[in-house]
Amino acid sequence: MEKVAHASPTDEPTRRHGRWPFRRRRHPQTLARTVAESLGGLAFVCTGFLVGFTFFGGHAAPTEAPASAQVRTDEATAEDLVEKLIERFDCWSGPAPADMEGQVPGHVIVTHPGDDRPIRGGDVLVGKALDQLFAGVDNHLQVHAFCR
Secondary structure, eight states: OOOOOOOOTTSOOOOBTTBOTTOOOOOOOOHHHHHHHHHHHHHHHHHHHHHHIIIIISOOOOOOOOGGGOOOTTTOOHHHHHHHHHHHTTEESSSOOGGGTTSOOSEEEEEOTTOOSOEEEOHHHHHHHHIIIIIOOOOOOEEEEEEO
């Protein structure tokens, strides 16, 4: 049997028994260690988010509504609004026009209880308004007009 010469310490590391000589053994990880590492990373991310939001995201200037969206309640009363809606949407408040006799109106102008502004409603409100006026059902609506 021949003797094998050993490598000097300055040579490249050699493989002995399938492992590199400078590699540490990895110990099996316990559940507690896994949970602690996961929570530590999560805490780090949450802290970073909190610091970033505090310094960069929490002090935004409030946005204001555009001038066209401002409601001028002092200029028009509820009666004025009803008349404007009737004119704008070709509505009627008495007997139905000749071309609408026997047909269900497409829209209605009503005011809900506790509200001082009239609205224009579609099929659902038309049904409730017709039930209230012609079937005697109390839907608590103030019906102003029907529209085409």
